[in-house]
Amino acid sequence: MSILADKIEQFILHKLLEEEEENIVLRRNELADELNCAPSQISYVLSTRFSNDKGFLVESRRGSGGFVRIVRLRPKQQDRTPVLLEERLPAVSITLDDLDGFLFQLIKQHRMTNREAILMHQTFDALYKEIDDEAKRLAVISRILRHLNTH
Structure with missing residues (x-):
């Protein structure tokens, strides 16, 4: 499942990065058809790779009009560039x-x-x-x- 999960993650990240806004709305079934996988595999990737602790908020509605909204959460400080101490030292802390x-x-x-x-x-x-x-x-x-x- 790892290779398929990577493919799904990259597809969703690409879609998210394409948007001017910081969120996207996808239809789970259409996405599954496009990536030739089961909708449950989309759900798995959303729950494991797009969680709150990874900087995303996922809202999901099931049913015929169902959708998945993925919102990229902003860091608390806008335009946060990692702090470099000196030329020879690495970043103090970076996730x-x-x-x-x-x-x-x-x-x-x-x-x-x-x-x-x-x-x-x-x-x-x-x-x-x-x-x-x-x-x-x-x-x-x-x-x-x-x-x-x-x-």
Whole structure:
């Protein structure tokens, strides 16, 4: 299910990033038809990858007129860029949600495309999953962010 769940997540993230607003409304059955999967698989991805603690609010209505509304919650501080102590030091503290908020701001400022943001999100997600040493992970993230801020 992991590969299909990744595909569903990326599709929904892409749709969310396409919108000027910070929310999208999807029809679960139409989405399932488009992605060639069962509606329950859409529900699974929504509940596991688009939860409140991951920065999303999901509202779901079932039935013939049913829909799914996904709202990207904003960080408490708008345009929150990770703080870099010095050139050689990594970010003090940064979460994947902080990074997503930063990417979203770059999209809104037309400094990054939706596709680039999705690729960056996947890169950051992989760093969190693959690098256990927080200092090393944050050093890599800091290098990426410095490059994004200068281009």
